[in-house]
Amino acid sequence: MTDSSALDPEDRKIVTLARSARARNGVPEGAAVRDETGRTYVAGTVALDSLQLSALRTAVAMAVASGARSLEAAALVTEAETVSAQDRAAVRELGSAETPVLVAGPDGTVRTTVTAG
Numbered sequence: 001m002t003d004s005s006a007l008d009p010e011d012r013k014i015v016t017l018a019r020s021a022r023a024r025n026g027v028p029e030g031a032a033v034r035d036e037t038g039r040t041y042v043a044g045t046v047a048l049d050s051l052q053l054s055a056l057r058t059a060v061a062m063a064v065a066s067g068a069r070s071l072e073a074a075a076l077v078t079e080a081e082t083v084s085a086q087d088r089a090a091v092r093e094l095g096s097a098e099t100p101v102l103v104a105g106p107d108g109t110v111r112t113t114v115t116a117g
Contacts, residue, residue: 007110010034011102014075017042019108021055022077030077031055033091035068056087056101060094071095074116075102083114092116 022030097117
């Protein structure tokens with residue numbers, strides 16, 4: 001586990017935003033990404049009959065739709081222990097193989113950091 005207070009303030013911010021999205025919307029996951037300009041995009045799981053998207057893929061899609069050219073970092077708040085291959089691929093496609101993805105539990109404690117690659 002990572003002491004969230006030891007995180008860079010900008011990384012702590014995206015973890016907090018992801019946690020808030022999860023709690024506010026009552027969804028299984030919350031995510032936030034930060035683009036190359038420092039803008040953040042926040043999303044929760046989308047679970048419609050006609051559309052299923054993870055929180056992280058939704059946040060990446062929001063960044064793309066808003067004109068982001070790359071990603072600096074991503075955060076996922078989830079009960080899961082890891083990030084799915086599809087989520088990592090979405091982060092990698094807009095960011096790079098080295099883009100960090102912080103994985104936190106519902107309490108906001110970062111359990112691990114993986115790269116998108």
